[in-house]
Amino acid sequence: MEVTLIAITRLEGEVVDDKLGYGWISSVPEGGYPKDTEALIEYAGRLCYQSWEKKNPATQKNADYIAHIISQGHLSVLEHSSASLYVEGVSRSLLAELTRHRHLSFSVISQRYCSPENVPVIPPAIQEDLELTSALLTRYQEMKGWYDSLVFDLTKKGLPRKQAREAARSVLPNMTPVELVVTGNFRAWREVIARRIDPSADAEIQQFAQMALTALSETSPSVFADML
Numbered sequence: 676m677e678v679t680l681i682a683i684t685r686l687e688g689e690v691v692d693d694k695l696g697y698g699w700i701s702s703v704p705e706g707g708y709p710k711d712t713e714a715l716i717e718y719a720g721r722l723c724y725q726s727w728e729k730k731n732p733a734t735q736k737n738a739d740y741i742a743h744i745i746s747q748g749h750l751s752v753l754e755h756s757s758a759s760l761y762v763e764g765v766s767r768s769l770l771a772e773l774t775r776h777r778h779l780s781f782s783v784i785s786q787r788y789c790s791p792e793n794v795p796v797i798p799p800a801i802q803e804d805l806e807l808t809s810a811l812l813t814r815y816q817e818m819k820g821w822y823d824s825l826v827f828d829l830t831k832k833g834l835p836r837k838q839a840r841e842a843a844r845s846v847l848p849n850m851t852p853v854e855l856v857v858t859g860n861f862r863a864w865r866e867v868i869a870r871r872i873d874p875s876a877d878a879e880i881q882q883f884a885q886m887a888l889t890a891l892s893e894t895s896p897s898v899f900a901d902m903l
């Protein structure tokens with residue numbers, strides 16, 4: 676499995692400074708510059724009470740301000756920042772679970788336009804067991820062979836490849852690999868990660884949640900580091 680951050684909210688700092696009439700963004704705040712995603716969250720939060728002067732010493736630093744917002748459950752301000760992840764080598768099972776989260780947005784490789792990869796996704800519980808892994812690889816090759824012959828037979832009958840693939844995919848197992856782009860705002864990502872990193876969740880999606888958390892906390896530590 677690979678999880679790569681490919682897009683993240685960018686703040687137009689100069690525009691923000693211009694609107695406020697002074698260098699709120701461009702002046703170095705205590706604690707150093709926050710990331711754009713984090714500055715935007717603070718900007719949106721401070722707008723509510725026009726608290727630009729940061730009179731409360733406990734929330735002068737961006738990280739403290741965001742920690743306070745999270746502790747207060749004022750989570751709607753987290754929705755202004757978002758991130759997109761490019762995810763490779765996950766199973767259809769993971770896809771089915773992840774797409775249950777209604778605040779994430781998805782683009783997923785089409786099984787009607789693209790043939791499946793030759794290598795399946797081995798579940799974490801089986802990866803350490805070479806014998807079982809080898810058995811799964813063999814079964815997958817059998818299914819894939821069946822899929823290929825169905826596509827061949829159906830196209831020979833005159834079906835366009837898209838329709839041949841959509842019928843043939845019925846034999847593909849849950850371990851078939853999937854490629855996707857998934858986007859979420861930071862409130863949604865926190866919600867999804869909290870649910871899916873839990874030991875009660877499926878082992879593969881736990882790994883995904885851990886990797887998503889690592890990627891997001893590297894880029895926006897004030898928003899995600901408390902979940903590490």
Ligand SMILES: Cc1cc2nc3c(=O)[nH]c(=O)nc-3n(C[C@H](O)[C@H](O)[C@H](O)COP(=O)(O)OP(=O)(O)OC[C@H]3O[C@@H](n4cnc5c(N)ncnc54)[C@H](O)[C@@H]3O)c2cc1C
Nearest residue numbers: 772775776777778779863866867870871873874875876877
């Ligand atoms: C360990 C685990 C096991 C699971 N097992 C199963 C299973 O066996 N079968 C199964 O079908 N699913 C299962 N699920 C999926 C689960 O039921 C949810 O579909 C999934 O976790 C998405 O969460 P969600 O629906 O709370 O919220 P999301 O879609 O992620 O939305 C986030 C939050 O927004 C709010 N929200 C979103 N949509 C609405 C709405 N329409 N109305 C009101 N509030 C809304 C809710 O507060 C929600 O918690 C499992 C999930 C986990 C983590």
